[in-house]
Amino acid sequence: QVQLRESGPGLVKPSETLSLTCTVSGGSISGFYWSWIRQSPGKGLEWIGYVYYTGNTNYNPSLRSRVTMSVDTPKNQFSLKLRSVTAADTAVYFCARIRPGLRAPFDHWGQGTLVTVSS
Amino acid sequence: SYVLTQPPSVSVAPGQTARITCGENSIGSKSVHWYQQRPGQAPVLVVYDDGDRPSGIPERFSGSNSGKTATLTISRVEAGDEADYYCQVWESSSGWVFGGGTKLTVL
Numbered sequence A: 001q002v003q004l005r006e007s008g009p010g011l012v013k014p015s016e017t018l019s020l021t022c023t024v025s026g027g028s029i030s031g032f033y034w035s036w037i038r039q040s041p042g043k044g045l046e047w048i049g050y051v052y053y054t055g056n057t058n059y060n061p062s063l064r065s066r067v068t069m070s071v072d073t074p075k076n077q078f079s080l081k082l083r084s085v086t087a088a089d090t091a092v093y094f095c096a097r098i099r100p101g102l103r104a105p106f107d108h109w110g111q112g113t114l115v116t117v118s119s
Numbered sequence B: 001s002y003v004l005t006q007p008p009s010v011s012v013a014p015g016q017t018a019r020i021t022c023g024e025n026s027i028g029s030k031s032v033h034w035y036q037q038r039p040g041q042a043p044v045l046v047v048y049d050d051g052d053r054p055s056g057i058p059e060r061f062s063g064s065n066s067g068k069t070a071t072l073t074i075s076r077v078e079a080g081d082e083a084d085y086y087c088q089v090w091e092s093s094s095g096w097v098f099g100g101g102t103k104l105t106v107l
Helices: none
Strands: A003-007 A018-025 A033-039 A045-052 A057-059 A067-072 A077-082 A091-098 A106-109 A113-117 B009-012 B018-023 B033-037 B044-047 B061-066 B069-074 B083-091 B095-098 B102-106
Touching (some): A003 A091, A003 A106, A018 A033, A018 A091, A045 A067, A045 A077, A045 A091, A057 A067, B009 B018, B018 B102
Antiparallel strands (some): A003 A018, A033 A045, A033 A091, A045 A057, A091 A106, A091 A113, B018 B069, B061 B069, B083 B095, B083 B102
16 A cells, blocks of 8 residues: 655744655555645645656646755655745645546545744 | 635535535536545545546545536435545646635534
8 A cells, every 4th residue: 555654844934945755655656646735724725736756847836936846766755845935835735646647636645744934 | 727616614414415516617628536634634535537436435425527517425424424525626727726625514
């Protein structure tokens, strides 16, 4: 059974860079698209972007100028960097696998990690 | 930007049928996915491609999509179905878009 786990600092200062890693176990990162999604406290889900195992990426237009995603296939990990954060970036960040297929859903999710932006 | 409209809340008595809608002018031409999110947990896929169910999801969960509205239907609602439900579609200029979410309350 594929499992995903997010890791990274739970507190980031305003204007700094948020960095998270998702470790995939029970399956290979190769052959799949991998995504990051966030959820502000008490709010809905917001798609941040996805990265293919080859390194190709696609980002939410509203975050594109601040986001970078990458993949490390030997470590079976993929990562998120969000620059110039503000309090509005405080959220639970989830990583997820995209099921194979065109416009396919997210079939495996990590448990999520809370990142607070505060000085 | 592309917006999917869901009712903020739906209430239903145990054993009855809950219907949660997701609206957008062209949604009938897209594949809609639905997720269940219990408090403090990650979302779980319950319906994909309008009406298919992943393995392990009860047959009580079904979906449909036509015209301007996609619908998630939960038959014979149980207390354990109480959760937030989100629809999701791919839109070419926005990427993956989620609806605002619907809180299902089991009375």
